[in-house]
Amino acid sequence: MxxxxxxxxxxxxxxxxxxxxxxxxxxxxxxxxxxxxxxxxxxxxxxxxxxxxxxxxxxxxxxxxxxxxxxxxxxxxxxAPGAPSRPEEFVRSFAIRANDALIWSLGARLIARAAKEAPKVVLRFVPEGDEDVDALRDGRVDLDIGVQGALGPEIRMQQLSVEHSVALVRKENHLASGRVTSKRFAAASHLLISRRGKSHGPIDRELAKEGLARHVAAVVPSFGAALSIVSTSDLVVTVPAGVAATAARTFEVVSFRIPLELESLAFAMAWHPRFDADPAHAWLRDGVRASFRAPK
CATH class of the missing domain: 1.10.10.10 (Winged helix-like DNA-binding domain superfamily/Winged helix DNA-binding domain)
Structure with a gap:
C-alpha cells in the first residue's frame, strides 16, 4: 500500500x-x-x-x-524539514486539557515560561469534558493534566504531585481561627464544585461514618465561581492544597486542614507516545513539571 x-x-x-x-x-x-x-x-x-x-x-x-x-x-x-530543537524556534500551538482550578493555579507560570523561552508558542487550555483517551490519540489534546483515570495501555503518564484536600474560607469566617473539629466543620454551610452538579461526595461519606451531615448551600461548576463566592461569603469550599495556596496570594482567603480521613489527590500528566521524542512537546512537559515544583 x-x-x-x-x-x-x-x-x-x-x-x-x-x-x-x-x-x-x-x-x-x-x-x-x-x-x-x-x-x-x-x-x-x-x-x-x-x-x-x-x-x-x-x-x-x-x-x-x-x-x-x-x-x-x-x-x-x-x-518534513528538520524540526527546531531550541525553544525560541518553536512555532506550535499546544492544546492542554485541565480543570479550571489547575489552569488558574498553573496557567500564569506556564504562560510566563513560554513568553520568556518560546515566544512563538501558543498555549490553548481546553476544559475537561468526557476525558476520553481518543482526544490524546487523534491529537485534539496534546497534554492532559489532572487526577488521571484509566487510560489506554499505550498512553504515557508521569506523576506530578500528590496533594491533600483542604478547606478554603475567607479570612473573616469563624472557621479561620481556632481548632476545627469534624462537628464544627459539618455545622458550616458548604459550597461544592462539580461540573455535573453533584451535591454529595467523599466528605459526606466520611462525615456519615461519624454520624454527621453537612449542609450544602450551593453547587457551582467551576473553581473561579467558587473562589469568588467564598471570598465574599461565609461558605466553605474544598480544594487541593496547592490551589488553595495560590488563591491565598490573590484573595483574602485562608485554608485549614479538613478533620477527616480523605484520600490524597495524585496529579499526573498524560500524552501520546508519538510525542516522546518531539523537542517542543518535551519542553512543554518540562514546563509543567517545573510549574508543579514551584512554591505554591
Missing amino acids: DLNLLIALDTLLREGSVAKAAARLSLSPPAMSRTLTRIREATGDPILVRAGRGLVPTPRAVAMQDEVRAVVERAARLL
Missing part, C-alpha cells in the same frame, strides 16, 4: 465519512470513493460498512486504526 492510500485510510477512519474525508483531503467524493475501493482491494477488508445513514468501521479497521495513524505521523515527521 502506498503512502497516499495510508493517508486516505487514516482520514477515512478518523472522519467515518467518505464526504468528510474527501473535503479534508481536498478531493471530490467520487475520487474518495475510488480510493476507498483501492484500500478495500489492498487490505481484503470492507474497512467501512453502511449502518443506517452512516458508515461504521469493521473490526479489522478498528484494530489497525492506531497503527495506521502512527505510521502516517512517522512518515510526516520523516519527510
Whole structure:
C-alpha cells in the first residue's frame, strides 16, 4: 500500500465519512470513493460498512486504526524539514486539557515560561469534558493534566504531585481561627464544585461514618465561581492544597486542614507516545513539571 492510500485510510477512519474525508483531503467524493475501493482491494477488508445513514468501521479497521495513524505521523515527521530543537524556534500551538482550578493555579507560570523561552508558542487550555483517551490519540489534546483515570495501555503518564484536600474560607469566617473539629466543620454551610452538579461526595461519606451531615448551600461548576463566592461569603469550599495556596496570594482567603480521613489527590500528566521524542512537546512537559515544583 502506498503512502497516499495510508493517508486516505487514516482520514477515512478518523472522519467515518467518505464526504468528510474527501473535503479534508481536498478531493471530490467520487475520487474518495475510488480510493476507498483501492484500500478495500489492498487490505481484503470492507474497512467501512453502511449502518443506517452512516458508515461504521469493521473490526479489522478498528484494530489497525492506531497503527495506521502512527505510521502516517512517522512518515510526516520523516519527510518534513528538520524540526527546531531550541525553544525560541518553536512555532506550535499546544492544546492542554485541565480543570479550571489547575489552569488558574498553573496557567500564569506556564504562560510566563513560554513568553520568556518560546515566544512563538501558543498555549490553548481546553476544559475537561468526557476525558476520553481518543482526544490524546487523534491529537485534539496534546497534554492532559489532572487526577488521571484509566487510560489506554499505550498512553504515557508521569506523576506530578500528590496533594491533600483542604478547606478554603475567607479570612473573616469563624472557621479561620481556632481548632476545627469534624462537628464544627459539618455545622458550616458548604459550597461544592462539580461540573455535573453533584451535591454529595467523599466528605459526606466520611462525615456519615461519624454520624454527621453537612449542609450544602450551593453547587457551582467551576473553581473561579467558587473562589469568588467564598471570598465574599461565609461558605466553605474544598480544594487541593496547592490551589488553595495560590488563591491565598490573590484573595483574602485562608485554608485549614479538613478533620477527616480523605484520600490524597495524585496529579499526573498524560500524552501520546508519538510525542516522546518531539523537542517542543518535551519542553512543554518540562514546563509543567517545573510549574508543579514551584512554591505554591
